[in-house]
Amino acid sequence: MLLLVVWVGSAWCWVCFLPRNGSFAAMVDRGTIAIKWARPPQVLPEKYLGWQFGRNSSLKLRWWVRYQTGTSFGSKTTEVVIPVWTGIALVGFPALLMWLHDRRRAPGLCRKCGYDLRGADHAACPECGSTLV
Secondary structure, rough: OOHHHHHHOOOOOOEEEEEOOOOOEEEEEEEEEEEEEEEEEOOHHHHEEEEEEOOOOOOOOOOOOOEEEEEEEOOOEEEEEHHHHHHHHHHHHHHHHHHHHOOOOOOOEEOOOOEEOOOOOOOOOOOOOOOOO
């Protein structure tokens, strides 16, 4: 759920973090998470350091992975940009499969092992011991 909020919210606003040592930067912007690192660490002006926030001028989201290298402030930089929807898919798809698997048990069956409990007066499943009856 948090990834979905980040993805939708990043269409309106961006957030960036630059530490004092200037070795890396992290940014959430327009539906992506970007990580950039520099070798050697960059010497940045004080106004660029720490947390920065801003508004996007358009609501256009980015959809694809990007990898690029270059130079900035005299350092070689590498940047990896990953769309937030990939995290949503990586977490959401297995969660959906587990939810569907759990929901397919018919009434009267043990939710853990599927043992038929109809007509039984047990507080727990006699097959697996589960109390999720």
